[in-house]
Amino acid sequence: xxxxxxxxxxENTTYAIGDVHGHRDELIEALAETGLLDGESWCxxxxxxxxxxxxxxxxxDGSGVLDLxxxxxxxxxxxxxxxxxxxxxxxxxxxxxxRFGGEEVPSEFGPRSFERSWRLNGGQETDQASxxxxxxxxxxxxxxxxxxxxHLLMHSDTVEYFSWGESIKEINAGVAEVLAGDDISDWWxxxxxxxxxxxxxxxxxxxxxxxxxKGLGGEQIVHGHSVIADQLGIQPDxxxxxxxxxxxxxxxxxxxxxxxxxxxxxxxxxxxxxx
Ligand SMILES: [Mn+2]
Numbered sequence: 206x207x208x209x210x211x212x213x214x215x216e217n218t219t220y221a222i223g224d225v226h227g228h229r230d231e232l233i234e235a236l237a238e239t240g241l242l243d244g245e246s247w248c249x250x251x252x253x254x255x256x257x258x259x260x261x262x263x264x265x266d267g268s269g270v271l272d273l274x275x276x277x278x279x280x281x282x283x284x285x286x287x288x289x290x291x292x293x294x295x296x297x298x299x300x301x302x303x304r305f306g307g308e309e310v311p312s313e314f315g316p317r318s319f320e321r322s323w324r325l326n327g328g329q330e331t332d333q334a335s336x337x338x339x340x341x342x343x344x345x346x347x348x349x350x351x352x353x354x355x356h357l358l359m360h361s362d363t364v365e366y367f368s369w370g371e372s373i374k375e376i377n378a379g380v381a382e383v384l385a386g387d388d389i390s391d392w393w394x395x396x397x398x399x400x401x402x403x404x405x406x407x408x409x410x411x412x413x414x415x416x417x418x419k420g421l422g423g424e425q426i427v428h429g430h431s432v433i434a435d436q437l438g439i440q441p442d443x444x445x446x447x448x449x450x451x452x453x454x455x456x457x458x459x460x461x462x463x464x465x466x467x468x469x470x471x472x473x474x475x476x477x478x479x480x
Contacts, residue, residue, distance in 0.1 A: 215240045215252040219353055219473045223257050223429030223459035224293065227264025227329065228468065229273065235468035247277050251285040254470075255353060257429035258293025258360035263327035263463040267299070268335040275343055292347050292380070293360035293430065294399035298323055300344060300384065301392050303336050310393045317393065327463070345384045348377040349399070350421065356473050357423035361430045362405055362457065364417060365398035373421050402431045405455045414454040425454055427473065432461035441466035447475055 220239065225232050236242035241249035256274055261267035277288040301319035310317040350366060350373045351358045359366065369379025383391045405414045405426065414426050433448040434441040441461040447469060448457040460469040 216250045217252070219253045219255070219356075221255045221257060221356075221358060221427050221458055221471050221473055223469060223471075224259035224295075224462065225256070225264070225270045225468070226259055226262060226295070226327070226463040227267040227270060227332070228462045229266040229269040231462060231468045232270060232273070235470050239470045241470075245273065247280040247284065247286065247288070249281065249284070249286050252281075253286060253353065254281070254288045255351065255358055256288070256290040257358060257427070257458065258291050259295040259429060260290075260293070261295045261299045261332050262323075262329060265329070265331075267295075267329055267332040268340065271340055271344075275340075289351065290347050291351055291358055291360055292344065292349050292399075294396060295326070296344050296347075297384075297392070297396045297399055298326060298328070299332060299336065300341060301396055302328060302333060303341065304387075305389050305392065308389060310389055319393075319396070322396065346381065348373075349380050350376055352422050354473065355424035356427050357418060357421055357425070359426065359428050361399045361402060362426075362428045362455070363398065363401040364404050364413060365401050367417075367420070368394070368398055371420060376421075405451045406436070410451040411454050414451045418454065425456060425474070426451075427456045427458060427471075429457075429459040431457055432459050432464060432466065433457055434461050434464070434466055444469075446477070447471045449475070449477065 241252060241254060260270040274290055281288045302323040305319045307318045307320040352373060366376050370376040380395060383395050433444045436448055436457060441464045444460050444466045456475055458469055458471045460466040462468050
């Protein structure tokens with residue numbers, strides 16, 4: 206009876222989760238608490254779970270996180286559910302490091318390479334060492350944007366996505382083309398653009414968000430990438446909920462796991478006063 210009750214709680218529900226950054230144990234604990242994981246297997250029935258990228262770096266086991274996500278992506282459909290992911294800037298960084306290593310990126314602004322940026326941004330040797338062709342293939346074919354219900358999902362709080370096109374389909378195809386190619390400058394631009402942030406803050410934040418929603422669809426942007434504690438000016442361990450801002454048009458869900466914040470699993474649509 207209890208089991209059925211728990212299951213009923215997640216059936217047909219959509220969840221989103223932000224930047225895991227190698228924190229596999231915390232991820233598993235949070236998924237189990239939500240009722241999506243039994244041991245390490247999917248038990249979420251028809252629930253839909255979206256990862257908003259940044260599996261790698263700054264934490265101990267990025268490739269373990271990716272393995273889990275890829276396995277759940279296979280398992281969930283057996284129960285009518287789904288596990289999806291959009292790419293974060295740290296996926297571009299990990300793939301760029303894997304592909305180009307220390308190769309210099311042509312630049313007028315001093316020495317640049319994926320290796321250099323990877324080291325500066327919490328790259329883990331063990332993640333690179335365990336990156337398989339299957340990982341690379343799976344990541345390289347993920348989107349950067351997705352629409353689920355009224356929610357426009359993206360990793361980075363940026364409008365730079367429009368550099369690749371004017372629709373979700375065009376933008377995803379544009380990034381996929383870069384990742385399928387060998388042009389280090391295009392790859393670098395992909396990393397650089399997706400590292401930008403805070404496009405929806407400030408007095409014009411709502412307007413910027415509304416323009417993006419008008420162009421790409423959806424009623425609310427849901428993003429990771431920018432740690433909620435930084436946005437609110439509080440300590441990471443004080444965070445217990447996603448951050449709704451830009452007059453309700455934007456929901457930030459990066460709890461800041463790598464700086465000691467919670468692993469937030471956010472039900473969509475999110476309402477502030479859920480018991
Ligand atoms: Mn990020």
